[in-house]
Amino acid sequence: MHLFKLKDSWCFLPWMLFISWTSHHIRDGIRHGLWMCPFGKTSPLPFWLYVITTSSLPHICSFAMYLTGTRQLMSSKHGIHIDV
Numbered sequence: 001m002h003l004f005k006l007k008d009s010w011c012f013l014p015w016m017l018f019i020s021w022t023s024h025h026i027r028d029g030i031r032h033g034l035w036m037c038p039f040g041k042t043s044p045l046p047f048w049l050y051v052i053t054t055s056s057l058p059h060i061c062s063f064a065m066y067l068t069g070t071r072q073l074m075s076s077k078h079g080i081h082i083d084v
Contacts, residue, residue, distance in 0.1 A: 015061045023054050
């Protein structure tokens with residue numbers, strides 16, 4: 001981060017953690033199902049739902065970053081264009 005002068009790059013770290021955490025649990029949901037805290041487990045997810053959800057996560061986060069202003073902050077401060 002210091003080499004590329006990205007001192008404020010922590011602002012997109014939560015988005016990366018969300019994508020990695022969510023895609024990991026969705027992948028595990030193929031075998032075991034998803035665990036919803038008060039409701040219990042679901043049945044295992046179909047493979048097509050896994051593929052669609054995993055491939056759409058970056059687009060959903062990109063849109064959420066647009067709504068919260070994270071994309072504009074990174075573009076204006078550091079010249080990084082974040083767009084999926």
